[in-house]
Amino acid sequence: MSKVISEITMSLDGYIAGPNNTVDNPLGDDGQRLHQWVHDLFSWREQHGGAGGESNADDEIIKESIDATGATILGRGMFSNGEGPWGDDPFRGHWGDNPPYHHPVFVLTSHPREPLPMEGGTTFYFITDGIESALDQAREAAGDKAVNIAGGANAIRQYLAAGLIDQLQVHIAPMLLGGGTRLFDGIDASGIALEPERVIASPAVTHIRYRVSKVS
Template sequence: MTTSTNEQPAMQGKVTVDMSISLDGYIAGPNDGPENPLGDGGGRLHKWVYDLASWREQQGLDGGKTNRDSEIVAESTENVGAVVMGRRMFSNGDGPWGDDPFEGHWGDNPPFGVPVFVITHYEREPLEMDGGTTFTFVTDGIEHALKQAKAAAGDQDVEIVGGANTVQQFVAAGLVDEIQLHVSPVILGDGIRLFESLGSEPIELERTRVIDSSDVTHLRFQIT
């Protein structure tokens, strides 16, 4: 019996980070919580996206602007097959879930439309929502969460959507392939920084794209 040598290895997507950020490096303002998920002033970081047609479509809304920014938002989600987030991104909380656990900030029909893996210290049954989003709660670390996400995504990308500590863990562990930042023209001065606690060794990046508009600057990097 012979084995074919023409079989191609299965294609595998990238692991990406895609986030809006202030000029001074914050992704949320201070005093974040379940009722204030982006912190004080943090909503300003996403002002550029709210009127875009592609973002509005993801939220089940009509209308909006169709421009280069809108194209970038559509492009950033079109190949995402699974999402990973931390507990604070999901609920801005910690500790046991309690008898009536919070179901996230996105309502009954979250905009993800793909499996979402939430990294937490506390077990919880999967949460099935409308529109194809199921939140699965992973208690054994980032590597296991990524393994499950890659299995769910197949040959599509896995996106790490936050919060900051979760992104830091994945970057520090060398598990991220690409980072895209949308730099809003604002200095928050306080809040949650994206790139802290990464250790003392430099992390080299290759800049692969810069796109400027009147409301935001889009930067994309490959981690080398």
């Protein structure tokens, strides 16, 4: 059965977005600094249709994650940041015609909608019957590869609290944001056990990968 992984960049003070984050400013004030480490990497640029970029330890982490993932689950907010119209002119995400996933993507939402095929192998499926249903469908789609719970924080928290994530990789960015959205806010942490299984450090970020289990 597909492994369920999740990974996210977090500031040392625990934020995955800065203060005043809204639909139109999803990373919040100064939040784009969190992701500076990734934007010049070869694998990230290739995934997003760009050329060139750096190959280093951080790039290997990104490449590993891209290669491992066969299906992605997104919270509604991750899909609809920069909200567009629905109905006859449905919102097509904020990545353009060729989103960077290149595999099936399952969007948690309360709006039923037909699947939306995009260029480059990405199809968005809109799942209205809960996180477990989304995971079942994503596992089916992922085959031998992993299902990646790609965010936002709320989706990751729900899967974590339900004991459905096998591996969590936190990219700790060396900064204090001082406010915003905390990854682990309001989570019922009881019974969630973390075991560090790999740490890779670069000058830009510290990648800690945890094996996650839930003791009920």
